[in-house]
Amino acid sequence: MDSSHALDGHAAHPAHIDTSTGLDSRKMAFWTFIGSECLLFGSLIATYMAYKGRSIKPPYPHDVTINGVHYEGKLNIPLTSVSTFILLMSSVCMVIALYYVQRGMRNKSTLWLLMTALGGSIFLGCQVFEFTHFYHEGVTLQSNLFGSTFYLLTGFHGAHVTVGVIYLITLAMMSHRGRLGPERALNVEIAGLYWHFVDVIWIVIFPLIYLIR
Amino acid sequence: MASTATVAAPRPVAAHHAEPTGLWSWITTVDHKRIGIMYGVTAFLWFLVAGIEALMIRVQLFVPNNHFVSAETYNSLFTMHALTMIFGALMPLTAAFFNFVVPLQVGARDVAFPRLNALSYWLFLFGGLFLNVGWLFKAAPDSGWFAYAPITIKAWSPGLHMDFYVLGLQVLGLSSIIASLNFIITIVNLRAPGMRLMRLPIFTWMTLITSVLIVTAMAVFTIAVTELMFDRMFGTNFFNTVDAGADPLLWQHLFWMFGHPEVYILIIPIMGMVSEVLPTFSRKPLFGYNVMVFSGVLIGWLGWGVWSHHMFATGMGPIADSFFSLSTMLIAIPTGIKIFNWLGTIYGGSVRFTTAMLFSVGFIAMFTIGGISGVMHSSAPTDLQQTDTYFVVAHIHYVFFGGTVLGLWSGIYYWYPKIFGRLMDERLGKIHFWGTMVGMNLTFFPMHFVGMFGMPRRTWTYGPEQGFTIWNQVETVGSFIIALSTLVFAINLFTAWKRGRIAGPNPWGAATLEWSIPSPPPVYNFREIPQVHSRMPLWEDDASKAGGIPHGKVDEETEQVTLGGAAIAEMRDPAHDENKMSAHDLGIHLPPPSFWPLVLALGITSIFVGLIFRQVGGAMHNLWYLMFAGVATTILAIYAWAFEPGH
Numbered sequence: 129m130d131s132s133h134a135l136d137g138h139a140a141h142p143a144h145i146d147t148s149t150g151l152d153s154r155k156m157a158f159w160t161f162i163g164s165e166c167l168l169f170g171s172l173i174a175t176y177m178a179y180k181g182r183s184i185k186p187p188y189p190h191d192v193t194i195n196g197v198h199y200e201g202k203l204n205i206p207l208t209s210v211s212t213f214i215l216l217m218s219s220v221c222m223v224i225a226l227y228y229v230q231r232g233m234r235n236k237s238t239l240w241l242l243m244t245a246l247g248g249s250i251f252l253g254c255q256v257f258e259f260t261h262f263y264h265e266g267v268t269l270q271s272n273l274f275g276s277t278f279y280l281l282t283g284f285h286g287a288h289v290t291v292g293v294i295y296l297i298t299l300a301m302m303s304h305r306g307r308l309g310p311e312r313a314l315n316v317e318i319a320g321l322y323w324h325f326v327d328v329i330w331i332v333i334f335p336l337i338y339l340i341r
Numbered sequence: 342m343a344s345t346a347t348v349a350a351p352r353p354v355a356a357h358h359a360e361p362t363g364l365w366s367w368i369t370t371v372d373h374k375r376i377g378i379m380y381g382v383t384a385f386l387w388f389l390v391a392g393i394e395a396l397m398i399r400v401q402l403f404v405p406n407n408h409f410v411s412a413e414t415y416n417s418l419f420t421m422h423a424l425t426m427i428f429g430a431l432m433p434l435t436a437a438f439f440n441f442v443v444p445l446q447v448g449a450r451d452v453a454f455p456r457l458n459a460l461s462y463w464l465f466l467f468g469g470l471f472l473n474v475g476w477l478f479k480a481a482p483d484s485g486w487f488a489y490a491p492i493t494i495k496a497w498s499p500g501l502h503m504d505f506y507v508l509g510l511q512v513l514g515l516s517s518i519i520a521s522l523n524f525i526i527t528i529v530n531l532r533a534p535g536m537r538l539m540r541l542p543i544f545t546w547m548t549l550i551t552s553v554l555i556v557t558a559m560a561v562f563t564i565a566v567t568e569l570m571f572d573r574m575f576g577t578n579f580f581n582t583v584d585a586g587a588d589p590l591l592w593q594h595l596f597w598m599f600g601h602p603e604v605y606i607l608i609i610p611i612m613g614m615v616s617e618v619l620p621t622f623s624r625k626p627l628f629g630y631n632v633m634v635f636s637g638v639l640i641g642w643l644g645w646g647v648w649s650h651h652m653f654a655t656g657m658g659p660i661a662d663s664f665f666s667l668s669t670m671l672i673a674i675p676t677g678i679k680i681f682n683w684l685g686t687i688y689g690g691s692v693r694f695t696t697a698m699l700f701s702v703g704f705i706a707m708f709t710i711g712g713i714s715g716v717m718h719s720s721a722p723t724d725l726q727q728t729d730t731y732f733v734v735a736h737i738h739y740v741f742f743g744g745t746v747l748g749l750w751s752g753i754y755y756w757y758p759k760i761f762g763r764l765m766d767e768r769l770g771k772i773h774f775w776g777t778m779v780g781m782n783l784t785f786f787p788m789h790f791v792g793m794f795g796m797p798r799r800t801w802t803y804g805p806e807q808g809f810t811i812w813n814q815v816e817t818v819g820s821f822i823i824a825l826s827t828l829v830f831a832i833n834l835f836t837a838w839k840r841g842r843i844a845g846p847n848p849w850g851a852a853t854l855e856w857s858i859p860s861p862p863p864v865y866n867f868r869e870i871p872q873v874h875s876r877m878p879l880w881e882d883d884a885s886k887a888g889g890i891p892h893g894k895v896d897e898e899t900e901q902v903t904l905g906g907a908a909i910a911e912m913r914d915p916a917h918d919e920n921k922m923s924a925h926d927l928g929i930h931l932p933p934p935s936f937w938p939l940v941l942a943l944g945i946t947s948i949f950v951g952l953i954f955r956q957v958g959g960a961m962h963n964l965w966y967l968m969f970a971g972v973a974t975t976i977l978a979i980y981a982w983a984f985e986p987g988h
Contacts, residue, residue, distance in 0.1 A: 148529065168561075270577060
């Protein structure tokens with residue numbers, strides 16, 4: 129978002145990026161930021177994995193029988209598979225949105241940015257439903273190791289999706305007002321980097337929490 | 342419009358870019374030089390605060406069974422001494438130099454993201470204040486800077502003490518991450534034309550390595566304190582070993598995964614500073630530049646694989662102990678390479694012992710002592726004898742005080758004339774140097790002995806029959822000698838600012854780009870972005886300095902490393918070292934001042950203030966609404982920031 133250096137609309141050098149690597153500084157900063165984010169998520173995932181299967185009292189994520197007592201698993205794998213699919217498809221929408229922004233097609237840009245945001249919102253809706261449902265089933269932040277690690281990891285990811293949705297809606301509004309021409313396509317590209325990153329992280333989280341027992 | 346000011350007309354340039362004045366111009370500044378000065382001044386004040394805390398610790402330990410402070414206060418004192426020194430003084434002092442010097446060394450007009458730079462300063466200021474506000478409520482953090490969970494969860498650390506820790510350090514961590522992102526991009530992407538990566542000044546290289554360590558290691562720490570915060574505030578079970586079966590070592594692993602890179606974060610910039618000072622005052626290029634760069638990278642890399650050597654006493658088992666012993670010993674190799682290269686730089690040079698040079702030479706000696714006791718700790722069986730004794734305290738103070746602080750003082754004497762345009766007094770400087778050397782060795786060397794005698798660290802007091810008394814008294818006397826020398830230093834810093842001798846652009850005859858421009862530098866740094874042809878732009882034409890190096894000479898044109906006349910390596914890698922920065926000048930475009938960084942920092946800090954005071958009795962009860970005010974301010978500031986014209 130912040131750059132004193134490149135693509136700041138100087139008439140003198142419209143498309144020229146004057147940096148040592150030839151890459152825009154904002155883009156490079158965003159990649160570095162993603163590197164830092166990997167360590168943030170990595171630590172949370174490491175905590176989840178370290179505590180996986182170590183809860184000493186129910187509720188448990190998957191079906192389990194302990195000392196002859198059967199406990200039903202709490203995770204709703206079909207629902208989350210659907211929401212995962214929608215989140216991944218929203219990445220496709222993001223690619224299409226960038227395509228239209230780069231070609232200056234205003235209405236289609238707006239539409240596909242909103243579609244991307246919609247995909248993220250549906251994912252969030254499923255997460256809110258899942259959290260509420262869990263809460264009523266007795267899975268809380270305080271219940272056991274599973275509750276604490278599950279909510280912090282998926283909640284942290286959900287917070288990232290929320291920020292992304294707001295980011296995308298802002299871009300869609302800019303696009304709608306004609307303030308997101310091809311010369312500003314980099315803004316959308318960076319938003320895309322963020323959005324794809326949030327998806328990729330979910331591809332790691334989903335199997336670790338839901339699929340692997 | 343900035344583009345009208347062309348390089349062909351120097352006077353209009355200066356007229357168009359006059360130095361702004363007034364308090365408001367400092368509050369809204371996005372100039373890396375001013376932010377650097379603000380970092381430096383704030384961090385020096387924190388250094389004094391943390392120093393006073395250290396003196397109180399020393400007074401308490403002067404005689405056996407002393408009651409100068411209570412045991413509770415003592416806990417807070419050693420905790421806050423460490424936190425304030427590390428996060429308030431030493432890291433920000435290095436950040437002050439990153440800010441001021443790095444853009445000048447790479448030949449840039451500012452950092453890549455000037456407003457983010459301002460934001461990281463304000464977050465640092467508020468985070469430091471937040472952490473210290475605990476003193477006012479008699480609730481300063483008191484479980485050590487390492488804050489080992491589970492002892493720090495609410496059940497065993499009631500009160501607000503550790504809440505200040507978990508929240509304050511998140512603000513400070515955020516500040517460091519943002520600042521480091523900025524430096525990475527500045528160094529990689531804003532180099533002047535012709536400045537390849539292997540032509541970067543060594544201080545800039547070390548800044549790059551440090552910044553990479555910060556953006557990675559701080560992220561791990563942020564998650565660790567977030568988990569502890571959730572445990573303390575929302576009753577989660579990450580460290581609840583009793584009721585939930587949590588792992589008592591989880592915190593230690595996460596903490597030291599950050600904590601060990603952190604000690605390299607504190608020493609690698611100093612290695613860079615010393616590597617600038619020694620060549621300048623030996624009139625010789627740095628000995629083995631390439632090896633110095635790669636050993637720095639290697640230290641940073643290995644720094645990620647040694648964290649569990651802080652945990653030998655936890656019973657990790659022989660395989661983990663052996664692995665971490667070996668990896669720790671390995672670090673001695675790149676560090677030893679650096680020490681020998683520094684000696685090689687001085688060897689055969691025409692050495693001038695200015696104060697900056699004295700501190701650098703002192704750094705080599707003292708840091709080597711700290712390094713050697715570090716290698717002793719790397720052996721797990723030996724370490725079991727030393728864990729939690731004063732021997733470890735001696736070690737960390739030889740690397741942090743003998744290493745980081747001496748190096749920082751060297752850097753201050755070296756770059757002060759560039760920053761303020763005036764030289765510091767050499768006579769006071771030498772008093773400062775010798776006082777500091779005598780004081781630090783009196784203070785910290787006897788700690789090796791009392792540690793070996795079995796005096797535990799972080800202990801409030803000791804008995805007269807234990808035999809620690811005499812050495813503790815020597816240590817306390819030493820600490821006051823350090824304090825007096827620091828007072829001399831502070832007087833020197835202050836008087837030189839107004840009354841020091843005028844320095845001129847290059848008082849030391851140094852080689853790097855920052856010395857090619859006036860002191861203090863103009864707002865735009867370089868009227869014309871320089872074209873760089875070698876590693877030592879200002880020494881290029883001086884054969885007596887650039888050539889005639891006995892060993893390890895680097896031919897700048899071919900980047901061939903030669904040893905004893907034979908080519909041993911080819912450094913050139915066009916694919917990775919091509920600098921695409923164009924040589925033609927596009928006119929001076931400086932970002933306008935902005936107050937949104939300050940507003941954003943206030944917003945973020947308000948969230949944390951609201952969190953900590955959300956359900957507290959007494960005068961400060963229920964400031965929960967500050968959380969929402971903070972969130973609103975943060976969102977507003979982000980949008981205003983993103984759409985601010987001119988940036």
